[in-house]
Amino acid sequence: MKNASQRTWGGRFSAGPAEAVKQFSESISFDHRLWRQDIAGSIAHAQGLVKAGILTKVEAGKIVSGLRAIAKQIEAGKFQWDPALEDVHMNIEAALGPVGKKLHTARSRNDQVATDLRLWVRDQSVEMLLAIRLLMQSVVNLAEANQDVVVPGYTHLQRAQPVLVAHHLLAYVEALGRDMDRFGLALSEGMESPLGSGAIAGSTLTLPREFVAQELGFGAGVTQNSMDAVSDRDFVLDFLYAAAVTGMHLSRLAEDFILWSSTEFGFVRIGDAYTTGSSLMPQKKNPDVCELVRGKTGRLYGNLVSVLTMLKGLPMTYNRDMQEDKEPLFDSADTLLASLQVLAGMLGDTKFNKVRCEAAAADPMLLATDLADFLVSQGMPFREAHHAVGALVAEVEKTGTPLPKLAAQKYGAAAGKVFDLRRALAARQATGAPAPRNVAAQIARWKKLLR
Ligand code: ARG
Secondary structure, eight states, X not given: OOOGGGSTTGGGOSSOOOHHHHHHHOOHHHHGGGHHHHHHHHHHHHHHHHHTTSSOHHHHHHHHHHHHHHHHHHHTTOOOOOGGGOSHHHHHHHHHGGGGGGTTTTOOHHHHHHHHHHHHHHHHHHHHHHHHHHHHHHHHHHXXXXXXXXXXXXXXXXXXXXXXXXXXXXXXXXXXXXXXXXXHTTSGGGOOBOTTOTTTTOOSSOOOHHHHHHHTTOTTOBOSOHHHHHHOOHHHHHHHHHHHHHHHHHXXXXXXXXXXXXXXXXXXXXXXXXXXXXXXXXXXXBOHHHHHHHHHHHHHHHHHHHHHHHHHTOOSSOOGGXXXXXXXXXXXXXXXXXXXXXXXXXXXXXXXXXXXXXXXHTOGGGGHHXXXXXXXXXXXXXXXXXXXXXXXXXXXXXXXXXXXXXXXXXXXXXHHHTTOHHHHXXXXXXXTSOOHHHHHHHHHHHHHHHO
């Protein structure tokens, strides 16, 4: 265990922190995950110090090769993280040994952690984008494989109107496309480098901040206010929000597959590899993957609310509370990534039961609106047509006579033809509507976009 004066900040202390405080305040157990970004940030900072005339090229060279050696050790799992050194920043600096003594010049852990975390969010956003794209591809593939399958579309979970199941699936692809946009915002084009903001007020030693920002790939240059730079965690919230919304979409998709795989619907069969059994009921085949995806969405929301709440009462600028931003951030990234991957796998192992889908979609009630549209085409105002068809539906319920038959009796053979399902679908031609031609074009569009 390090004594007080050996600690990085130990100069003014006569005794080290209590054991309980060390355990309570350490973050190395989770922020070691920032090591790549921390090392990248330190290499860029060392180069900046050369430009500022604070380090010689030789000194910087030693630091950089030291940092690269540490990276190799960490990568190989051979690096010993020391909780007495609090966090990833101090662990890496300490491992540099004497050559590292000048590295922390004109830098604070406050701008360091702000930098590391931005880089981490940027890297993870790329991971999310790739995983979302894979899931989208898997949804599009499922849509393409079932291009001619018709199902009832639902509102209020009551049968509403017929759609191609591909249209239903592509609705999720649209939503996931917006999720990609949200994660895309976190990429470097939108990020400014906080490095050089110091603890709160920069430094009397002037750093080439723009140069360092460029080295680190911050596309938007440098932050313009040192106090904001060290206290801003909006980018964490942006990521957590993007993750929460994506999780909500996955949860809704999961819910559809839970319903569809029930005996009551019977629209899909999820592959055995993506379902589980019951320890008691031998007949059971449960959609646990979907349920876990739905359930884990709660964590994604919780993580967002947790960080929002942690930040809301903080005075300018850095407060140690902010160390609490990391675990929710890491958890959301891990949780979402796992959900995206497992769902992509599950959809690749899911089959639609065409017979069951078509039987449900054959319900003529689904085309009651089409009958009203037909009456409109004969000159009846829509409100009257709606009422007239409503009366026919009531008669169907009373007499049991099928709607097409009643419609033909009352409004002629042409009214009966309205109930031809394929014709009804083909008639839905407006942009965004599920005519098979439109749906095929959308599948082609997405396949091209996702390539
Ligand atoms: N581990 C700290 C965090 O994650 C690093 C910054 C520490 N700064 C400080 N002034 N104690 O927030």
